Amino acid sequence: MGDEYWDLDAILAEQQKLPSFFRMDVPGYGFLEGNLDVDLAANTRIELPYWLAEHLALNDYIDLELPKCFGHRVRNDLNASPTSVNLGSLCSYYYRFGVKIINLVVDAMLPDILADAFIARLPLIMDYTQTSRLRTDRSEFIYSLDETEKELYKTGHESVTAMAQWDQRKAVRIHTAEVLRRERTM
Amino acid sequence: MSIYSDDALKLVKDAKRTAETPSLSPYRDDLVRNVLLEMRHLEASLRDILAQREKALPEQVTGLTAAATMHHLALRRSKRCLLAYTRHRVDRILDTLWELGGGSGSSNAALPADLRRNLSSSEADFITGYTGLVSEYRGQFLEVDLGAALVPPRDLFVEVRVLKDCGEVMTENGAVRLVKNSQHYLRRTDVEPFITAGYLKHIE
Structure with missing residues (x-):
């Protein structure tokens, strides 16, 4: 965990769900299935968030299945055309979640698939940030990014803006504190 | 039916959603209170489960252990969300204070009114204490203005x-x-x- 403990994105990434099967009946946990007063029966398929599933799987209480967003269909799509897959709608923390899963679910292919997809999509993200002043409509592509990629897009975009400001000597001006700027315009 | 720690997650989502807004969002006292209530409830039922486990039949023990583990994990999760939420807000408050010149002797009064309204009472206390410490520290460097803007000077x-x-x-x-x-x-x-x-x- 380390530094991730305080990271909002890490917390949200660990909320992603994994299909799980309990190996035994769990008393009092029927509500996971929608039955309030019943115990959870063994081998029922339920979706558990990663923060629960990790510990339970490592201690052999549950068996896991690979979430759909890492399944065959998505893999084939990613192989065929990495830049046209909408990762944002599959799972908003696709890469971070994927990296966490690698330690839980044995799958020899997954690490390479994630890395290849990331590498294939990165140049396009970079490209778009550098040319954002052309004002062509890229909203469809931006919606298809996962959070990690959105963060990169934002960073790229900010660096372009900062560069432009430096060009116009705006960087040497002293500015009003950001919290006050909104007040002034009101 | 969803799992425990839902309100705790809402806090984190709230922090994430408003991370880019110029001013701090209102403190979610209602959610924080719900999370604490849920944590107390979890703790009580965790004790129940552990007591049951003492007298349970051998074939029931693993199930009860699993339930206890999940309770424990939910408690830890809630705690983490609460702490991350609190720290995220404190970090933002500190950024704002320094942006306004390191709280130079100014306590809450210097903060914009809409920000002050969104603080919890412990956050307001924190600001008073923090600005006190900062001005004490700055008193040692009278020839340097530690609160000066971080824009390199070009002209006098x-x-x-x-x-x-x-x-x-x-x-x-x-x-x-x-x-x-x-x-x-x-x-x-x-x-x-x-x-x-x-x-x-x-x-x-």
Whole structure:
């Protein structure tokens, strides 16, 4: 965990769900299935968030299945055309979640698939940030990014803006504190 | 039916959603209270489960252990969300304080009103304590202004336009009347705090 403990994105990434099967009946946990007063029966398929599933799987209480967003269909799509897959709608923390899963679910292919997809999509993200002043409509592509990629897009975009400001000597001006700027315009 | 720690997650989502807004979002007292209630409830039922486990039949023990583990994990998760939420807000408050000149002797009063409304009472206490510590520390460096803007100086003097009346201001060369819409060429160190506070505008 380390530094991730305080990271909002890490917390949200660990909320992603994994299909799980309990190996035994769990008393009092029927509500996971929608039955309030019943115990959870063994081998029922339920979706558990990663923060629960990790510990339970490592201690052999549950068996896991690979979430759909890492399944065959998505893999084939990613192989065929990495830049046209909408990762944002599959799972908003696709890469971070994927990296966490690698330690839980044995799958020899997954690490390479994630890395290849990331590498294939990165140049396009970079490209778009550098040319954002052309004002062509890229909203469809931006919606298809996962959070990690959105963060990169934002960073790229900010660096372009900062560069432009430096060009116009705006960087040497002293500015009003950001919290006050909104007040002034009101 | 969803799992425990839902409200705790809402806090984190709230923090994430408003991370880019210029001003801090309102403190979610209602959610924080719900999370704490849920944690107390979890703790009580965790004790129940552990007591049951003492007298349970051998084939029931693993199930009860699993339930206890999940309770424990939910408690840890809630705690983590609460702490991350609190720390995220404290970090943002500190950023704002330094942006406004390191809280130079100014306590809550210098913060914009809409920000002050969104603070919890412990956050307000924190600001008072923190600015106290900062001004004590700054007292040791009278020749350096630790709250100065982080823009590298290029000229000794800057051209400024007055956005809000400031009345008479003492500079190194005597008093200057800063009347709205007037323009002045003044020493950078004299006017810097007025620019960050939004009274003057730095023009080229």
